Amino acid sequence: MxxxxxxxxxxxxxxxxxxxxxxxxxxxxxxxxxxxxxxxxxxxxxxxxxxxxxxxxxxxxxxxxxxxxxxxxxxxxxxxxxxxxxxxxxxxxxxxxxxxxxxxxxxxxxxxxxxxxxxxxxxxxxxxxxxxxxxxxxxxxxxxxxxxxxxxxxxxxxxxxxxxxxxxxxxxxxxxxxxxxxxxxxxxxxxxxxxxxxxxxxxxxxxxxxxxxxxxxxxxxxxxxxxxxxxxxxxxxxxxxxxxxxxxxxxxxxxxxxxxxxxxxxxxxxxxxxxxxxxxxxxxxxxxxxxxxxxxxxxxxxxESRLGKGLGLHRVDPKKFSEQVENALQLIYPTPEGKLVEHLKIPHLYLNRSLIESRGFDWPILLKDAARSILSIEGVAEVYTAEKLGATEDIRVSSSPYAHAYRASFHPARSGDLLIRTKEDFLFSREETAHSxxxxxxxxxxxxxxxxxxxxxxxxxxxxxxxxxxxxxxxxxxxxxxxxxxxxxxxxxxxxxxxxx
Ligand SMILES: [Zn+2]
The missing domain is CATH 3.40.720.10 (Alkaline Phosphatase, subunit A)
Structure with a gap:
């Protein structure tokens, strides 16, 4: 076909x-x-x-x-x-x-x-x-x-x-x-x-x-x-x-x-x-x-505008969100010697691979666990693992209408290990407003x-x-x-x- x-x-x-x-x-x-x-x-x-x-x-x-x-x-x-x-x-x-x-x-x-x-x-x-x-x-x-x-x-x-x-x-x-x-x-x-x-x-x-x-x-x-x-x-x-x-x-x-x-x-x-x-x-x-x-x-x-209030929009401070993500990961994979999040700019989350490797954590399982725990943070709608996005089978059959967009936007060498989709009514920015x-x-x-x-x-x-x-x-x-x-x-x-x- x-x-x-x-x-x-x-x-x-x-x-x-x-x-x-x-x-x-x-x-x-x-x-x-x-x-x-x-x-x-x-x-x-x-x-x-x-x-x-x-x-x-x-x-x-x-x-x-x-x-x-x-x-x-x-x-x-x-x-x-x-x-x-x-x-x-x-x-x-x-x-x-x-x-x-x-x-x-x-x-x-x-x-x-x-x-x-x-x-x-x-x-x-x-x-x-x-x-x-x-x-x-x-x-x-x-x-x-x-x-x-x-x-x-x-x-x-x-x-x-x-x-x-x-x-x-x-x-x-x-x-x-x-x-x-x-x-x-x-x-x-x-x-x-x-x-x-x-x-x-x-x-x-x-x-x-x-x-x-x-x-x-x-x-x-x-x-x-x-x-x-x-x-x-x-x-x-x-x-x-x-x-x-x-x-x-x-x-x-x-x-x-x-x-x-x-x-x-x-x-x-x-x-x-x-x-x-x-x-x-x-x-x-x-x-x-x-x-x-x-x-x-x-x-x-x-x-905070009249329109924004009418639509029930919320604002999240990205710095605070980064801390929440790190804390959520530390709860399930505690690493007091260093941070698990190496870089986070929505949607891309890059994990500290060398730290994870040195601890001998199972990578595919850690990715799934991390995705699940980030999902519980306010304002997060869905978390994709790189493994899922890079997989050969077509995830368009996934229940999410966004899966194809994230899949086609994924580049294995450049994208994050996890890709975060935020909820539609949440702005993750300190600017007056933003886009992404x-x-x-x-x-x-x-x-x-x-x-x-x-x-x-x-x-x-x-x-x-x-x-x-x-x-x-x-x-x-x-x-x-x-x-x-x-x-x-x-x-x-x-x-x-x-x-x-
Ligand atoms: Zn622009």
Missing amino acids: RRISALFTIVLALGLAAFPVQAAPKLVLLVVVDQMTADQLGRLAPGFKGAVKTFLDSGAVFTEAHHRHIPTVTAVGHAAVITGRMPGTHGIVANEWWDRASRKPVTAHHDSVFGIGPEQLLSYTLGDRLKARFPGSVVVAASLKEKAAVMLAGKKGDAALWLDESRGGFASSPYYGAPKPWLASFNENLRGPGGLLAGMKRERDFEKLWLSPDSHRLIEDLARRLLSEYRLGRDAQPDLLALSFSGADAVGHAYGPDSRESAENLRALDAALGRLLSSVLAVVPREDLVALFTSDHGVMPVP TPYRHDTHVPLILWGAGIRSGTFPAPVRVTDAAPTLAALLGVELPPDNDSRVLTEALMGTAPQVP
């Missing part, structure tokens, strides 16, 4: 790739809002006058698009958008995970040679496949966050740029080659009189910047510069301009998704993106341009395709955010077949039958 469905997938992907109803678009504009819920899009839609309005009015709008991986955080979300794959395949299991060999955390954007780069990303991206198919294609990415820029640029990107606060401007990594001369003058202008980074020195200055509409103007201005410096979209070799608007995440964490501040910030983003879209359309006509508008994750309502769970508030995000080859309409059937990359690949005639239950969104493509499987 599995073989038949895989074959069907390949036929579908190749069939679409070999269906040149028109020339491939010359430019893909890929926009990731860092933290935006589908609910925010729905509520704020009437007030949008910029690019988001354009996308909503004449794009293929998927109203039930979800991330299906764990945890729903920035690096994993960006990897999902650009690779169309799950963490078990692309390897980005968190923003930062525990490296068992060095017993230190490793970030998703860590590169052992260049400091920052895509070394941790284990699968090719849409941009990588684009460059493999069209040697003249240019792939550039920009964000305030290095992890977002690095994911979007992929392995073969021409440029990944992010805001380096210590240097007061946009920076890159030697991984992407020598710094371009234009970047120095661009940064000088930002710091000069009237520039968006003028007079900024202290950490507090940048904190304010992240919370202001200027964060979006920075990406807007940089994208416009990238458009001209790389002459994006001017020839038949399709280019990719991938942007991540990070400021929305800072505002969401600080004020919550239902706040006036968040609404204002997203309206500013819509306006900035609208001005940018006009600049793009001035050099790349709509018939040569395709856009994707989505988000890397949603966010939970603030538990497999629940609707974190998974349900905007997904709109717009432009060349895209059918206009509203599509209410559930889709995955990982469907977007293979769909754009099919449109571009690039080989990036769907994986892990994702699919080409044929209903959004002109020249294919508008059917929903």
Whole structure:
């Protein structure tokens, strides 16, 4: 059965790739809002006058698009958008995970040679496949966050740029080659009189910047510069301009998704993106341009807000939770000489393997016992053992609807020994609010395709955010077949039958 469905997938992907109803678009504009819920899009839609309005009015709008991986955080979300794959395949299991060999955390954007780069990303991206198919294609990415820029640029990107606060401007990594001369003058202008980074020195200055509409103007201005410096979209070799608007995440964490501040910030983003879209359309006509508008994750309502109280949300201090976990484990496997928990960042719990080994504890039994005892802590819904997640038999038959998400998000070398699923009405954070769970508030995000080859309409059937990359690949005639239950969104493509499987 599995073989038949895989074959069907390949036929579908190749069939679409070999269906040149028109020339491939010359430019893909890929926009990731860092933290935006589908609910925010729905509520704020009437007030949008910029690019988001354009996308909503004449794009293929998927109203039930979800991330299906764990945890729903920035690096994993960006990897999902650009690779169309799950963490078990692309390897980005968190923003930062525990490296068992060095017993230190490793970030998703860590590169052992260049400091920052895509070394941790284990699968090719849409941009990588684009460059493999069209040697003249240019792939550039920009964000305030290095992890977002690095994911979007992929392995073969021409440029990944992010805001380096210590240097007061946009920076890159030697991984992407020598710094371009234009970047120095661009940064000088930002710091000069009237520039968006003028007079900024202290950490507090940048904190304010992240919370202001200027964060979006920075990406807007940089994208416009990238458009001209790389002459994006001017020839038949399709280019990719991938942007991540990070400021929305800072505002969401600080004020919550239902706040006036968040609404204002997203309206500013819509306006900035609208001005940018006009600049793009001035050099790349709509018939040569395709856009994707989505988000890397949603966010939970603030538990103490009116909405949060109405929903009966609870808050747990993650530090206190870590202590509870250690205490629960010590009760059944007392080790006064050291802690059993080596690192804990939900969902990943890494146990102190050397201590456990030195005590001669039976590993599979200890894992099961630990899972059972953690389950008794308030706010915990389910605990998966690595052994279960890495097992060959399909745990989709498990009674939990989340088992498949945790299984597909599991990478044996990088994931924890135990993966914790918290309860839906619990926020494990000291921030005003946060995201990382497999629940609707974190998974349900905007997904709109717009432009060349895209059918206009509203599509209410559930889709995955990982469907977007293979769909754009099919449109571009690039080989990036769907994986892990994702699919080409044929209903959004002109020249294919508008059917929903
Ligand atoms: Zn994010």
